[in-house]
Amino acid sequence: MQRFGKNKIVPSALIVAVVLTGLVLVSGCRDNNPPPQRPAPEVGVVTIEEQPVALTTELPGRAAPFLMADIRPQVNGIIQKRLFEEGAMVKAGQVLYQIDPAQFEAVYAAAKAALDRSQSNLASVQARADRYRELLAAKAVSQQDVDDADAALSQVRADIEYWKSELEKAGINLNYTRVTAPISGRIGRSSVTAGAVVTAYQPVPLSTIVQLNPIYVDVTQSSSELLRLGRDLETGKITNGTDATKKVRILLEDGTPYPHEGTLQFRDVTVDPSTGSYVLRVKVPNPEQVLMPGMFVRAVVMEGTAPRAILAPQQGVARNTKGEPLALVVNSDNVIKQRILTVERAIGNQWLVLSGLSAGDRVVVEGQLNIRPDMTVKPIPADIPSSGETPAPAPSN
CATH class of the missing domain: 1.20.5 (Single alpha-helices involved in coiled-coils or other helix-helix interfaces)
Incomplete structure (x- = not known):
């Protein structure tokens, strides 16, 4: 109590x-009054659509001169002068070196004198042969005298032709003492100075001239890629044959885009057995002469167009413990399903998907950490900006 x-x-x-x-x-x-249930988590999704996509491949290559000429003497002699500035632009026909012409001038003068002597004898020998023919009709000379006169005339004519050829040869050799540029372009360093002895067609060039505008870029591609491209064209997976497929973008050694676009000239007709690759030659404008022969570059070559390509945002594609690409997809009941993908390459900020996704699929690109397969979600369209970056290498499947 x-x-x-x-x-x-x-x-x-x-x-x-x-x-x-x-x-x-x-x-x-x-x-x-039971406790209220948690609302379905919101996720950002992108709806997959089929679209035409230009397919490119990035290949290594090196710049090569459009024209290149090694300067070599064509006669023996001593260099008297070097008549150019190393590294300067030269024009075709410009004199680069002067070889001592004294002995060649003497040979030319001797050939000219011999030709003049033969030509001066021609008139008298011709007149004697004509008189002997007239006298033969009157039987004043024998046939032997006429034959000797005709032989002498033929000999003089042959001597004239011989000395004409000798004079021409001497003139050519005399002209060769002036070593000229065979092409226009930029000339490199000189391997000789005044006073150096040179020989005709020596193995070491006196200098080298290269034409840098335009310039070639030789890139290599594996023969397996060539076979794959051929199969894709046959099956209609990609289309080709337009002028756009001949355009090539160039990336400099430091990754900087080159401002001028090149044009694919041809594909080599043989495969290098040691590397299993073949060469593609690209012609590139080079007005500023940024590209130099031997410089390493990368070429973005157009393969063709995939008319019905499936592209998935890279932020919506992950990998499982086996390294396989996968994506989370929202089905018609707003339930999360997991898909294993097969991807070929990256195009900008998207993967080119070969299998695992189809048009109309809604791929989760935001909020993946808050969901798991078979969970009901609230999908919200996400805005994924497109990227104009250079295509990245294709990932391994």
Whole structure:
């Protein structure tokens, strides 16, 4: 018994009953109002569409001169002068070296004198032969005299032709003492100085001239890629044959895009057995002469166009423990499903998907950390900006 005030006494059993009744009422209220369920998580999705895509491949290559000429002497002699500045532009026909012409001038003069002597004898020998023919009719000379006169005339005529050829040869050799540029372009360093002895067609060139505008870029591609490209063209997976497929973008050695676009000239007709690759030659404008022969570059070559390509955003593609590409897709019931993909290459910020996705699929690109397969979600369209970056190498499947 407990006392409250002076005269009121409340039994302990009554207090316990009141407390128990309150607990029962509170428990009943909780059973009638269950806790609210968590809402479905929101995820950003991108709807896959088929679209034409230009397919390119990035290949290594080196710059090569459009024209190149090694300067070699064509006669023996001593260099008198060098008549150009190393590294300067020269024009075709410009004199580069002067070889001592003294002995060649003497040979030319001797040949000219011999020709003049033969030509001066021609008139008298011709007249003698004519008189002997007239005298033969009157039987004043014998036939032998006439034959000797005709032979002498033929000899003089042959001597004239011989000395004409000797004079021409001497003139050619004399001209060769002036070593000229066979092409226009930029000339390199000189391997000789004044006073050096040179020989005709020596193995070491005096200098080299290269034409740098335009310039060639020779790139290599594996023969297996050539076979794959041929199969894709036959099956219609990609299309080709337009002028755009001949355009080639050039990347410099440091990755900087080259400002001028090249044109594919031809593909080599043989495969290098040591590397299993063949050469593609690209003609590139080079007005600023940024590209130099031997410089390493990369060429972005157009393969063709995939008319119905499937592209998936890279941020929506992950990899499992086996290294296989996978994507989370929201089905028609807004339930997450996992797809294993086969991807060929990266194009900008997207993967080119060969299998695993089709047009209309909704791929999750945002909120992947809060979901798992077979979970119901609330899809919201996501805005993924396109990227104009150079295509990256294709990942391994």
